[in-house]
Amino acid sequence: MAKSEDLIRNLLSLPHEYEWLDIKGIWFSKEEIGEYISAISNGAALCGREYGYVVWGVDDTSHEITGTTVNFDNDIDHEPYKHYLARNLKPSVTFEVEDVQVDGKRLVLLTVPSAKSVPTKFSSQAFIRIGSSKEKLSKFPEWEIRLLNVLSNGIPTIVNTAAPDYAQELTFEKLFMYYGAKGIELRRDTFKKSLKLLTADGRYNIMALLLSDANDIPIRVSVFSGLSKADALFSVKEYGNSCILYAMDKILEYGDAINIIQADERGRISERKDVPLFDYEAFHEAILNAFIHNKWLGLNAPMISVFTDRIEILSHGGLGLEQDMEGFYKGVSIPVNEVLASLFLQLRLSERSGRGVPKIVGAYGRESIRIEKNFIVVTIPFNRINVTPFELNEDKATENPTVKATVRATVNPTVKLTKNQIGILAKIAENPKVTLTELSELLGLHRASIAENTSKLQKLGVLKRVGSDKNGYWEIKKDDGIQ
Incomplete structure (x- = not known):
């Protein structure tokens, strides 16, 4: 696979657009493309990225590859368009434009170097991306100050940023x-x-x-009496305001304490089987990763929430600089806090083998890790052996009894589906024409997770796609062999 195709697939796997990334369909504007180059260049500098990107030929909502006719080699007003852009960009920006074939469709990839020393301007005006919007930098003084500070002093880190x-x-x-x-x-x-x-x-x-011995960074474990934060808060355990190494150890000890061993008497012939409430190694790696990769600059600690069916471990900040989605899941780690990661390695609290994320994925699947722009959440589900998978995981996936019956009758009771997969089946049973993008919005999961789970359901023989991606529909299969 060509390097540029790999890059585009990695960019499209990200859950959001960023200050350094924009997705376009067939949109083309002589002036605005130059403004976007300025915005992407400045946004890449703010985020510590070497390059920013614009991809044409992809639906910006669903990330469906559609192809494009955008052509940077055409003349505009009797001047080569690339020359026109280069002439109006100050300082000079050596952007690159490539035609890339992906899934048989023509895409255009614009690669823009990050700003250096001074903001990148187009037609004497600097631009920035705020969320998914392109704006004049002069309209946002705080962003302008941040950019100038980064260009002068480098990207802020826990090492070059002074404590209060x-x-x-x-x-x-x-x-x-x-x-x-x-x-x-x-x-x-x-x-x-x-x-x-x-x-x-x-x-x-x-x-x-x-x-340090004393700080004002609270690190809490919040225990809820139900399945969501809307339920009553049962207790809050405080482990912060001190050296984070001790706080982390105490949270790991707490996890070990609540990981009860259950006697599994099901199908017993001779010896019973002891089953832990959850995979402690996966929990251990999730806590380590949360502390090592948390964005501590805002003095916000990881958040641990315990519900009746799971533990959620949230760390602030998204993927590390230059970290791509596929590499993350495979364990190719690029630390958010390089110096803190080295300290954990020196203390033999972690290792550089990259086994942490693969351990979590091996135990609970990719859907157990939710990656957003400003945070990552790892879900460690409880394996309660005294309830069936549906009683544990269905969790009011829908209040429609017809839909419940359809989903329940479809799946082999020996096949344990995840909560997300059951939720997907429930929504499909309600509306067989629902799209992956709509499923993502309905269930609060990013599209890559929805695509991966629908693919698994199809391989299990539970789900079938009839017709094209655009005009087809889903069919929940009722095979006699899995009633």
Whole structure:
């Protein structure tokens, strides 16, 4: 597969457009494309990306590949269009335009380098993307200040960003105790430099605040009495306001404590089988990843929520810089916080083998990890052996009893479907012509997860697609062999 085709597929797998990414169909405007190049270039700089992209030939809502007739090689007003763009971009931007064949359709990929030193302008005006909108940078002074700061000092990190003024008198006795317990000597005369706890001007940084004896970053485990945050809050366990290494260990200990071992008497002939409530290794890796890759710059900690059927672990910030979706699921990790990741490695809390995400996916599937623009949520479902898969997972997927009966009668009771798969079947039973995009909106899942689950249901023989993607419909199969 060609490199550009790989890149386009990775871009289309992302759950959203970004400040550095735009998706277009057949839209073309002589002036606005130059403005978009300015906006994408500046947006890439703000996000710490080397390049930004615009892809033509794809539906910007469903990400369906449609093809395009957009042609940058045409003359516009008796001038080669690429020359016109280059002439009006300041400073000079060496953008590239490629025709790429994907699934037999012609797509156009525009690659734009990020701004360097000064904002990229088109016709003497700088632009920026805010959400999915292109705007003049001058209309948003806060964004202009952020961009100028990034262009001057680089992308903010927990190392080059100073802790607040009130947090410049820090102590680290707990950190020394933690290193000692691991059998590693931490030298008092060099630890600030070796662990990179100071900014260039000698102030304590966010990294130092995270590792200090006392901080004002709450880290909580919220326990709910039902299946959602709308249900009563049963308890809140506070583990923060201290060195995050100890906080993380306490949360791992809490997970181990609630992971009860259940005696499985079903089908017993001789020895019974002991079944844990959930896969602790997957939970352990999810907590580690949440702490290592959390966007700590905003002083917001990961959030752990415990419901009657699952644990949800939320970390702030999306994928790391230059991290693509497929590489993420395969365990090719690009840390959001490189220095913090190195510290966890030094303390033997983590490893660089990239096994964390594959362990979670191996236990619970890709649908257990929800990736959004500003956060990632990992769901660890409970395996309660005293209830059937439908009683555990159906969870009011629909209140329509006809739909419930249709879904229940269709599936082999020995096949355990996920909650998301049951929700998909319920929505399809209500409306067989529902699209993947509509399913994504109805169920609150990104489209890639919907596509993966419908594909699995088809392989299980539960679901069948009749007709084309555009005009066809879904059929829930009622095979006598799986009644």
